[in-house]
Amino acid sequence: MNKVKTLEFKDGSLIFLDQRKIPSQVSFFKCKGYRDVEYAIKDMVVRGAPAIGVAGAYGMVLAAREYNHLPKEEFIKAIMKSADVLGNARPTAVNLMWAISRMKKVINENINHSNDKIYDALLKEAKTIEDEDIQTNRSMAKYGNTIVPNGATILTHCNAGALATVDYGTALGVIREAHYSGKNIKVYADETRPRLQGAKLTCWELIQEGISTTLIPDTVSAV
Structure with missing residues (x-):
């Protein structure tokens, strides 16, 4: 069955199959912060609109993790700034802005909750976006x-x-x-x-x- 998986969120990091190296080498690019994700999108470590959309969602999760220590107001501002940075990494990728919009909506829906709760909600939404992409592709394949x-x-x-x-x-x-x-x-x-x-x-x-x-x-x- 399918042997290719483009990305994985694991142990607080986002790991990409580095597409710049294929086919001569199979290697992975580890993102510990949202700026790493921005770079990965810009430099085509990851490419393809659906994959970039999921990458952007997890990029916001990493931003929430990075800024979790800040007071609530600063925390929200920092995540929203990260959304702009990630969105500008590939403005032509429609899925990227779509995914970021979904993540922003989650922030607004949880604005009165703690930083930890907002992080958890963002992680859950990113995982949902990832799972939806897989299910959509598999349904399309069957049809x-x-x-x-x-x-x-x-x-x-x-x-x-x-x-x-x-x-x-x-x-x-x-x-x-x-x-x-x-x-x-x-x-x-x-x-x-x-x-x-x-x-x-x-x-x-x-x-x-x-x-x-x-x-x-x-x-x-x-x-």
Whole structure:
């Protein structure tokens, strides 16, 4: 089954599979504070709108942890500032602003509670956003698989897999599901210039799953 998980919140830190190093190296990038998450988003340690959204949510959790010692008013201001910093890390990622808005709503709903309670509420919401992403992808994969014929040949562009989400993927999730159901599919993956997400990420993901994959230049996609 799926061997790729993009991020994990563990022991008070957010750990990313470092996508800058794939496919030559599998390594991890550990974020202990929200500024680390900001850097990870900006430098494409993590990429893909769904994954970035979840990263932003956990970034606010780390901010709440970092500023927990402050008096309530300063604590709230500091977290709200962190939300702006994280949002500006990738303004074009719609999921990032969506997730941050959800986290801000949680703060406002718990404004009269203690710093610890606010932290707990933020952590719970971030986990909910993460779980929703996984469930959405898996549901999409099941629906998508119903229209994939046996022996299908599928062309991909860029990376819409587990690496772009938390787990499983969107378009590649459908491909995974078809593979798991024994449909004997074959994939042609565009290299996806200029950053080569198809060559570096999509091919790597599919090979991890044992899915027949051929890398092709973008210029021969229509051949």
